Amino acid sequence: MRRLLLILVLFLPLSALAAFDIKLVSRDDSNARYAIAMIRLALDKADVEYTLNISQGTLTAARQQQDTEDGVIDIMWAATTEDIESRLLPIRIPLYKGLLGHRVFIVHRDKRNLFAGIHRFEQLQGFVFGQGKGWPDTDIMRRNGLKVETGTYEGLFLMADGQRFDAFPRGVNEPWSELQARPELELAVDEHLMFVYRMPFYLFVSPRQPELARILEEGMLMAITDGSFDAQMMSDPMVQMVVERGKLGQRQIFELTNPDLPDATPLDNAALWFDINSLRSPEEADESAE
Structure with missing residues (x-):
C-alpha cells in the first residue's frame, strides 16, 4: 500500500502537490478587490491548495515593488513597465484587458465643463493633470507633452478638491466608486474627454516564487479560454458601472503613446484585450464608425 501511494504521488502533476501560503498587501480599493478575485479565479482553475494572507495597508509603488522583489510580498498588481518586469515575474495577461489604459477625468465640481470645448490635443497642453508619484501614467503623460x-494616491483626491490641478485621470473603471467613497469632497467625473493608451495592468510575482507565477499564468489562461475570466470581469461592480455610466460614445478620445511599453507585451493576442466598442450602445457604435 505504501509503495502504491508513493507511485501515485510521484505521478501527480506538480500543481496538485503545491500548497501556497500567499502574502498580499491590499489598500482595499476597487483594484485590490478585483485583483484578489482574479488571483482566486486563477488558483481555483489551476486546482491548487492555497491560503491568501492579506494585510491591509498603503504602500508607495517603490516600496511595494521592493517588498515583492525581496519576498516580503508574494504578489502585487500594477501597470507594467520595463523596470518592474526586469525585477519581478509578470503574468502577461491584462487584468482588465486594457481598460485601465482608457482614462477619464476626476475634476472639481466647478470644472464639470472645463473640457467641453476641447477638440485638438494641443489645447490640452495648457492644463495640469494630477498623477501619482512613481506611476507609469505620470511618465506617459509627460512624454506626450502634458x-x-x-x-500620493489619497493626496491626489484632496489636491483635486483644492483645485491644485485641473483633472485627475483615472482608469475608466475607477472614478465613480472612488468618489462614492469620498462624499465629503466636491468632485465629479468629466463627461467630455478620454485618454487611451496601452497600459496593461498585471499581476507580478516575487522572483522567489517562480512556481507560483507558473501556476497563476496557467490558471489565467484556462480562465481566458473557458470564458470565466470575461465573466468575472463583466460581473465586477466597477466594470458594470462603466457600462452604465461611462458614456464612452459621447467622449472626445485622444490617443497617447506609451514609450515604455515592454517589448514582450502580447499586443497581437486579441483574446487578451477589450474591444471598447463592446461598451458602446448600437447608436454610439454607429456614430463612432462614421
Whole structure:
C-alpha cells in the first residue's frame, strides 16, 4: 500500500502537490478587490491548495515593488513597465484587458465643463493633470507633452478638491466608486474627454516564487479560454458601472503613446484585450464608425 501511494504521488502533476501560503498587501480599493478575485479565479482553475494572507495597508509603488522583489510580498498588481518586469515575474495577461489604459477625468465640481470645448490635443497642453508619484501614467503623460503635478494616491483626491490641478485621470473603471467613497469632497467625473493608451495592468510575482507565477499564468489562461475570466470581469461592480455610466460614445478620445511599453507585451493576442466598442450602445457604435 505504501509503495502504491508513493507511485501515485510521484505521478501527480506538480500543481496538485503545491500548497501556497500567499502574502498580499491590499489598500482595499476597487483594484485590490478585483485583483484578489482574479488571483482566486486563477488558483481555483489551476486546482491548487492555497491560503491568501492579506494585510491591509498603503504602500508607495517603490516600496511595494521592493517588498515583492525581496519576498516580503508574494504578489502585487500594477501597470507594467520595463523596470518592474526586469525585477519581478509578470503574468502577461491584462487584468482588465486594457481598460485601465482608457482614462477619464476626476475634476472639481466647478470644472464639470472645463473640457467641453476641447477638440485638438494641443489645447490640452495648457492644463495640469494630477498623477501619482512613481506611476507609469505620470511618465506617459509627460512624454506626450502634458503637464503633470504629482502626489500620493489619497493626496491626489484632496489636491483635486483644492483645485491644485485641473483633472485627475483615472482608469475608466475607477472614478465613480472612488468618489462614492469620498462624499465629503466636491468632485465629479468629466463627461467630455478620454485618454487611451496601452497600459496593461498585471499581476507580478516575487522572483522567489517562480512556481507560483507558473501556476497563476496557467490558471489565467484556462480562465481566458473557458470564458470565466470575461465573466468575472463583466460581473465586477466597477466594470458594470462603466457600462452604465461611462458614456464612452459621447467622449472626445485622444490617443497617447506609451514609450515604455515592454517589448514582450502580447499586443497581437486579441483574446487578451477589450474591444471598447463592446461598451458602446448600437447608436454610439454607429456614430463612432462614421
